[in-house]
Amino acid sequence: MNAVEIEQAITDLAAQPFDPAEFPYAFLEAFGNKATTIKRLRAGASNKSDLGGVLQTSNIHILSCEAGQVTQTLAALKASPATAKGKAKFILATDGTDFEAEDLTSGETVACAYPDFPDHFGFFLPLAGISTVRQISENAFDIRATSRLNRLYVELLKDNPAWGTAERRHDMNHFMARLIFCFFAEDTGIFGGKGKFTETVAQMSARDASNTHEVISTLFLAMNTPREERAAAHLPRWANSDDFPYVNGGLFSGSMDVPTFSKIARTYLLHVGGLDWTRINPDIFGSMIQALAEDEERGELGMHYTSVPNILKVLNPLFLDDLRAKLEEAGDNPRILLNLRKRMARIRVFDPACGSGNFLVIAYKEMRAIEAEINQRRNERDRRSDIPLTNFRGIELRDFPAEIARLALVIAEYQCDVLYRGQKLALAEFLPLSHDNWITCGNALRLDWLSICPPTGTGVKVQADDLFETPLDQAEINFQNEGGETYICGNPPYLGSQWRNDSQQDDMDAVFSNETKTYKDLDYVAAWYLQAARYCSTENADFALVATKTICQGIQVAMLWPLILGRGMTIFFAHRSFTWGNLAKDKAGVTCVIVGVSKRNIRPKRIFEGETIKEADNIGPYLIDMPNVIVQKQALRSDALPIMDYGNKPSDGGNLIFEDRESVDIFLQKHPEATHLIRRYVGSQEFVRSTARHCLWIEEEDLDLAMSIPPIAERLARVRALRMASKGKQSNDNAKTPHRFVYTPHRDGSALVVPRVTSENRPYLPCGFVDVGTVVADTAAVAYDAPTWMLAIVASRLHQQWIATVCVRLRTDYRYSNTLGWNTFPVPTLTEKNKADLTRCAEDILLAREHHFPATIAELYAPDKMPADLRAAHARNDEVLERIYIGRRFKNDTERLEKLFELYTKMTAETKPASKTRRGKPQ
Known part of the structure; x- marks a missing residue:
């Protein structure tokens, strides 16, 4: 269950008659x-309560009690030995009139009337396994509002199916935007009285809902009619009042058509209006409400929450930290404070993938907070905002x-305005809304960003009529930002190359094709990075965008970052990998990075990793303190270490293989x-899972024998036909030798095998030796006659981090490469x-594996199940190897990478790229 579904279940429970015996079970059921x-x-069987209640181990202890005994019962639950023994995180007591609960971990409590406990459902979300941030618990209203609006939306589409079609979907969405404004306006004093819109709909529409749409349409018309024109509009008395002022701004202009309501839909409308909309939080509400309009997203309603702390990871180092620092430096100096306020009035924040406006709203609110502090220090608290x-x-x-934004x-x-200037001044200046439109609806990768956010307030090329009726355009606005700064921010869509549709691929072509031929494998988000770099390289602008970590790993680095850094841009801050999560139960968030880029030489440059911040001389495209070096493939190593190749490639249609x-x-x-x-045939899967395949391995001296065996001759004939029909040159060239693999680096003797694809969740790269005569498939890399100590290097944390950083990613898996991974290491x-020391370490690792026979590599290296002795053997190996590098263990993976890139930079500076190539095409 997601957060919205839980809220609905809790609301339904609170509406039912209170049953003391059933309540604990119904409560737990509501949380999934x-x-x-x-x-x-x-x-x-699993109820551990010692007080006659219900105790779910490691979760909650619930007890229904006699009337008036709630506080005493909660104290008894807290003192209960069973509560402690059962490791309950929450305790809850209720008598059906009052309701009290406590989070035993944080000490936070809830105390309310029983019918109101759904208002606090966010407090209990951990019961459903939903890891949530504090903002959700404190702003559970937004989820309640989303849930109610969703039920109304679905019911209206059921009664008005035409409004769900592509032709009318915009009308439906615009209608919902109007309703949201009305609910907010009636509870915040913008309309004449609290709940006035909902109350009027309830009073003037029939109970059977036959005229509900007409009542709402009339109210919309009133809000679109200036006071001096209302007499001519012939509005009824109940709509023609100061309770419903002229709104303007295009929100109520255009068609007054309203979908028809069923009795159920009318009830849902009144329920939505009955909520306290003064509690709406635009920071997160928009990102959830936008899912209403998307059929494919509505099933995950409430999961689309972008946390304020994550947004601030972008905005703070991009420009807010600087503004706060300048405020601190200004102290109470009125002149410096005035200059800072003037500077802020000229700052533009531009999100070219803004969704429902989360980043823009947070940026606006944070800047208003700084401005309010300036005004307070200058004794100008009532001053109208300059922002x-x-x-x-x-x-x-x-x-x-776009409308919700x-x-x-x-x-x-x-x-x-209410917070910093008071409600009276806020109301006096709020209406009518301005016609200015600052959110453009369109494809950001096909629009000219300079026309949307020009360097000065004039020259805006794209024009439109008003604020809320601009599906494709934007109004011309002479905003006061001459000489100001622009900050580009946001969280564009990620989409790896395999997930893009034709239109999105065309977008990539439009952005990249004039600059490079190597971009097909870039993530979709890379197009926003390049567009932002183009904008910032010519304007007084910086940018910081969220992206999948893959744009700073592997071959994508070489594809994207020369196009950005080559424009004179530098990375001035970066958040290394972190999870950009959501509200879905047990649903992993995307692992992201944030990269801040500027053409200015901003100091200090900062790298954020978890709670730590490191200042750097330079941040390279791999997001560590290093020069702007990009690792390139090498055909051979530049030292005397063993050669790593890739395995034997059959190109046989399966005819040389026994499964x-x-x-x-x-x-x-x-x-x-x-x-x-016939020989044993081992690739990645076979090595990791200890499964057995075999292959035909026919040397020239055995060809006559092979051809004399009919089943083999038939197999070879099929191989020949397949290779002759192939479009690949390598297969064509080997059609005359169907008994041989098309690429055969094989040598008899022991071989070190490294699977070419492995999960990033494994603590170490799986690798090991195979027996003499085993044929290694091309799904693995292989080093023939490798010394035992080579395993100690390949199986180290150092090598794993190098591969994770410089090699290609296959979704979330590492793709091992001899030319990009081993030869550059x-x-x-x-x-x-x-x-000798590394040989002993490698032998210890192999012995530890052998001790757990017949456990497979997959089982031994499962993240949470790795045997203690094997983990200890790897730890000893890491220590021995790392002491060779720096004389001690590295503190963390970042320090490992910094040292490796330092050595790589020296290595590439001292040697020329190898011109000699090996047979076959290296990977």
Whole structure:
């Protein structure tokens, strides 16, 4: 269950008659507990309560009590030995009239009337396994409002199916935006009285809802009619009042058509209006409400929450930290404070993938807070803000989120005015809304950003009529930012190359094709990075965008970053990998990075990693303190370390392969003379999971024998036909030798095998030795006749981090490469003692694995199940190897990478790229 579904279940529970015996089970069921779990609790099998209540281990202790005994019961629950023994995180007591609960971890409490406990559902979200930030618990209203609006939206589409079509979807979305404004306005004093809009709809519409749409349409018309024109509009008395002022801004202009309401839809409307909309938080509300309009997203309603702390990871180092520092430096100096206020009035914040406006709203509110402090220090508390909404610009592909973004900013402006200037002044200046439109609806990768957010207030090329009716355009605005700064921010869509549709691929072509031919494998988000770099390289602007970490790893670095850094840009801050999560239960968030880029030489440069901040001389494209060096493929190593190749490639359509041992045994029973023609065949899967495949391996001297065996001759004939029909040159060239693999680096003898694809969740790269005669498939890398100490290097944390950083990613997996991973990996000159020490470490690792036979590599290296002795063997190996590098263990992975890149920079400076190439095409 997601947060919205839980809220609905809790609301439904509170509306039912209170049943003391059933309440604990119903409460747990509302938070997603399965029927089998509830059944076991009822039966007492898992109920550990010592007070006659319900205690779910490691979760909650609930007790229904006699009237008036709630506080005493909560104290008893807290003192209960069973509560402590069962490691309960929450305690809850209720008598059906009052409701009290406590989070035993944080000490926070809830005390309210029983019917109001759904208002606090966010307090209990951890019961559903939803890891949530504090803002959600404190702003649970936004989820409640989203849930109610969703039920209304779905019901209206059920009654008005035409409004769900592409032709009318904009009308439906615009109608919902109007409703949201009305609910906010009626509870915040913008309309004549609290709840006035909802109350009027309830009074003037029939109970059967037959005229509900007409009542709402009339109210919309009133809000679109100036006072001096109302007499001519012939509005009824109940609508023609000061309770419903002229709103303007295009929100109520155009069609007054309203979808028809069923009795159920009318009830939902009144329920939505019954909420306290003074509690709306535009920071997060928009990102959830936009899912209403998307059929594919509505199933995950409430999960689309972008946390304020994550947004501030972008905005703070981009420009807010600097503004706060300047405020601190200004002290109470009125002149310096005035200059800072003037500077802020000219700052533009531009989000070219703004969605429902989260980044813009947070930026606006944070800047208003700084401005309010300036005004307070200058004794100008009632001063009207100098920060115009029109300086917060965005581009959004879909029209409904674009409307919600504008609405969220309008609401944020009003809330800030109330907070910093008082409600009287806020109301006096709020209406009518301005026609200025600062959010463009369109494709950001096909629009000219300079026309959307120009370097001065004039010259805006794209024009439109008003604020809320601009599905494709934007108004001409003479905003006051001459000589000001522009900051580009946001969280554009990520989309790896395999997930893009044709239109999105065309977008990539439009952005990259004039600059480079190597961009097909870039993530979609890279297009925003290049567009932002183009903008910032010519204007007084910096940018910081969220992206998947893959744009700073592997081959994407070489594709993207020369195009950015080559424009004279530098990375001035970076957040290394972190999770950009959501509200979905047990749903992993995307692992992201944030990169801040400027053409100015901003100091200090900062690298954020978790809670730590490191100042850097330079931040390279791999997001560590290093020069702007990009790792390139090398055909051979530049030192004397062993050669790593990739395995033997069959290109046979499966005809040279036996998929299981049983098929080999059946074949050899009929043709025992072929025994020495069949060898064990090991690729990534076989090595990691200890499964067995075999292959035909036919040397030239055995070809006549092979051809004399009919099943083999038939297989070879099929290989020949397949290679002749292939479009690949390598297969064509080897059609005349169907008995041989098309690429055969194989040598008899032991070989070190490294799977070419492995999960990033494994603590170390899986690798190991295979027996003499085993044929290694091209799904693995291989080093023939490798010394034992080579395993100690490949299986180290150092090498894993290098591969994770410089090699290609296959979704979230590492893709091992001999030319990009092994051949570039810096290794200090090893003494004989070093090699002897590493040999012992490698042997310890192999012995630890052997101790757990028949456990597979996959089982041994599962992150949470790695045996202690194997983990200890790897730790010893890491220590020995790292002491060779720096004389001690590295503190963390960042320090490991910094040292490796330092050595790589020296290595590439001292040697020329190898011109000699090996047979076949290296990977």
